[in-house]
Amino acid sequence: MRTSGWRRVPALACVLVLALTGCAVEVQPRVAPPGPPARTPCGTLTLAVNPWIGYEANVAVISSLARNRLNCTVVEKDLSEEDAWKQLAAGEVDAIVENWGHDDLKKRYIDAERVAVEHGITGNKGVIGWYVPPWLAKKYPDITDWRKLNDYAHLFQAEGSDGKGRLLGGDPSYVTNDQALIRNLKLNYTVSFTGSEDKLIEAFRRAEKRHDAVIGYFYAPQWFLSEVDLVHVSLPAYTPGCDADPKRVACDYQPYDLDKIANRAFAESGSPAATLIRNFRWTNADQNTVARYIRVDKMSRDEAAKKWLDANPKVWQGWLPTG
Incomplete structure (x- = not known):
């Protein structure tokens, strides 16, 4: 359709007016699109280490990822099971990364005192008993x-x-x-x-x-x-x-879906380490592999963790916080 000439007149008039009056057109600044939210710094992560090699294997892998991927300072404390719960409740330990039952301690520290929380399962199936x-x-x-x-x-x-x-x-x-x-x-x-x-x-x-x-x-x-x-x-x-x-008690031991326990303040802090520990989940075979590296092959925890992590990126990448 043909455009009639009179429609261009207002535009020309505006140009003449601006030139004569010295008026300026205000230009809005360009706003950049919002980026991802800033991640909470990790700071110091304190883990209990209970006295069996499977637990050490969990700690080895979690500690390695926390240090090398999340820039955490990791402190590992050798503790019995009961002492680990006491220190976690007191805020001196952030997490227990392999818990075998302990319903009595859960009732005290999770249900009654509310200073601890269940923090997801490990994926390991625990079996206790008598053997020959x-x-x-x-x-x-x-x-x-x-x-x-x-x-x-x-x-x-x-x-x-x-x-x-x-x-x-x-x-x-x-x-x-x-x-x-x-x-x-x-x-x-x-x-x-x-x-x-x-x-x-x-x-x-x-x-x-x-x-x-x-x-x-x-x-x-x-x-x-x-x-x-x-x-x-x-x-x-x-x-x-x-x-x-x-x-x-006159019956066999309970079979367990092993889980993790966290100090409530730590779990709710937004720490990327809390996300890592909550997401951590692997199999008995995974744990046994890392444990064997440590006990049989005489690797350090760091060496054992690195060997397993290098071989299994698809397993652990999903444990890390997004972004």
Whole structure:
């Protein structure tokens, strides 16, 4: 359609007016589009380290990412399980990165005092129980039935066991039901602590190699089970609530979906480390791989973490805060 000429007149008039009057047109400044929000600085991250190698594996990987990806200063504190909870409640520890149950502590510090929070599962499936070396289960197939254990108690007698079978434990700080189980199931056994996880492993390794009779407390995930496939002893089946009274426990240990616990203030602080720990999730096989690097290959935690992280970027990249 043809444009009529009179429409251009106002525009020309404006140009003449501006030229004659010296008027200026105000130009609005150009506003840049908003960028991503600034991330809260990490600062110092304090992690509890409980005395077993699977926990160390979790710490190794989380600490490496926190330092190298989030610029955190990481402090690692060697603590028993109960002390870790106490220090977390007091704000002296930010997170426990592998928790096995502890419903009593959750009721106190999470539900009642509200100073701690559950901070997501680790992805690991925890199994606790009594185990014997494979050679023993093969020679005496019914030894894995708790109702037959008294028939074999003489095999496990040792110096200091007062004529009873000796049931090995690991670190004395571990929270176990073993004393109550022996008493309530009327078993002719006594608990003997080796003193550490490493000494417990060595006792089972030696028993399989020399065909010594050993029975003891053990658990998964644990890298050693890929070396010596210990055989689980069947105790009375676990049912919810059967372990509610620690003095009256007469059932097997509860299977666990292992989880993480955080100090409430830390969890709600916006720290990128809190996001990393909440998102952290891997498998028993992942944990056992890193644990084996540390114990068997004698790597430092940093070296073990780096080797696993380099090989598994698709697993851990999703743990990091976005942006």
